[in-house]
Amino acid sequence: MIKQSLGIVTLFLFTFSALPAQNKFVGTKMCAPCHRTEKQGKQMDIWQKSPHASAYKALTTAKANEVAKQKGFTTPAAETAECLSCHAPEHAAKNVEKSFNAQEGVQCETCHGAGSAYKTITIMKDRAKSIAAGMTEYKDAAAIEAKCRTCHNEKSPTFKGFNFEEYWNKIKHPVPKAG
Numbered sequence: 001m002i003k004q005s006l007g008i009v010t011l012f013l014f015t016f017s018a019l020p021a022q023n024k025f026v027g028t029k030m031c032a033p034c035h036r037t038e039k040q041g042k043q044m045d046i047w048q049k050s051p052h053a054s055a056y057k058a059l060t061t062a063k064a065n066e067v068a069k070q071k072g073f074t075t076p077a078a079e080t081a082e083c084l085s086c087h088a089p090e091h092a093a094k095n096v097e098k099s100f101n102a103q104e105g106v107q108c109e110t111c112h113g114a115g116s117a118y119k120t121i122t123i124m125k126d127r128a129k130s131i132a133a134g135m136t137e138y139k140d141a142a143a144i145e146a147k148c149r150t151c152h153n154e155k156s157p158t159f160k161g162f163n164f165e166e167y168w169n170k171i172k173h174p175v176p177k178a179g
């Protein structure tokens with residue numbers, strides 16, 4: 001029993017000391033200037049047209065309220081923490097700058113990590129430095145898929161399956177290869 005709780009305390013301390021505590025969510029506006037150009041691969045455009053950008057908005061419909069009601073919630077979908085946890089995942093985050101808006105749904109920093117420390121050009125140009133400054137590292141496709149499945153799973157009341165390759169092709173936003 002004691003051993004187990006010590007384990008939890010250690011894990012807790014480790015989790016918090018490993019996180020760069022000062023990192024804040026800055027919002028897509030702060031990523032946009034550099035990530036909207038043709039040369040960089042128009043990530044901003046691609047995201048804006050994806051359902052992730054309207055994931056919060058999807059909770060403001062009559063259909064969403066009906067889904068929430070059927071799940072036994074008495075609050076509107078857009079005010080229900082369980083729904084927000086996937087549709088506006090940073091809705092309760094405290095480490096946010098004024099430019100951040102959780103109603104932008106599933107956004108850049110949801111997948112790439114809070115950007116206050118890595119968003120400068122000198123750090124961004126260097127992948128290792130970006131990761132050291134809090135940018136999420138995905139080691140391989142399996143790691144990416146695991147991230148997707150934190151939301152694309154049976155806990156979604158409207159879940160209709162998740163085919164990684166098919167879904168990734170719909171939202172991927174690569175930097176064009178030089179040359």
Ligand code: HEC
Pocket residue numbers: 026027028030031032033034035108109112114115116119120121124125127130175
């Ligand atoms: C000042 C310009 C600038 C800003 C602001 C900026 N980026 Fe970047 N970012 C870059 C450049 C330049 C690269 C390098 C692209 C390349 O590989 O040629 C980059 C690369 C990246 C990469 C790929 C890293 C890798 O090598 O795997 C990600 C992910 C990324 N940015 C996300 C973001 C996010 C999220 C934000 C907002 C929080 C942001 N960027 C803000 C300029 C910027």
Ligand code: HEC
Pocket residue numbers: 051052054055056058085086087089106110144145147148149150151152164166167168169170171
């Ligand atoms: C934080 C939660 C979250 C994560 C992480 C996430 N998604 Fe989503 N995704 C959603 C939500 C919520 C919707 C529904 C938005 C809507 O319909 O307005 C969605 C919708 C989609 C859609 C549109 C599906 C359709 O019915 O047309 C695709 C494609 C998709 N996601 C791909 C991905 C991929 C690929 C990843 C991993 C790289 C991923 N998502 C990670 C929450 C998430």
Ligand code: HEC
Pocket residue numbers: 058059063064065067068071073077080082083084085086087150151152153154155156157158159160161
């Ligand atoms: C575990 C993450 C998760 C949770 C929790 C969740 N959703 Fe979703 N939601 C998704 C994903 C992912 C999609 C995209 C379709 C799919 O695969 O389920 C989605 C799609 C939807 C859609 C369809 C949008 C459209 O374009 O038609 C509605 C409506 C919706 N969710 C409402 C809700 C409501 C209401 C709740 C709370 C009771 C909720 N969701 C909780 C992940 C989630």
Ligand code: HEC
Pocket residue numbers: 028031032035043044047048052106107108109110111112137138144173174175176
């Ligand atoms: C649903 C999750 C998700 C969202 C939302 C998202 N990205 Fe990404 N992004 C990824 C993943 C996963 C990769 C691939 C990472 C890798 O291969 O290491 C990626 C790759 C990138 C790359 C590098 C592409 C390359 O070829 O190296 C850049 C730049 C980038 N994203 C910027 C952004 C920006 C800017 C936004 C917001 C406008 C954004 N992303 C939104 C998941 C996401």
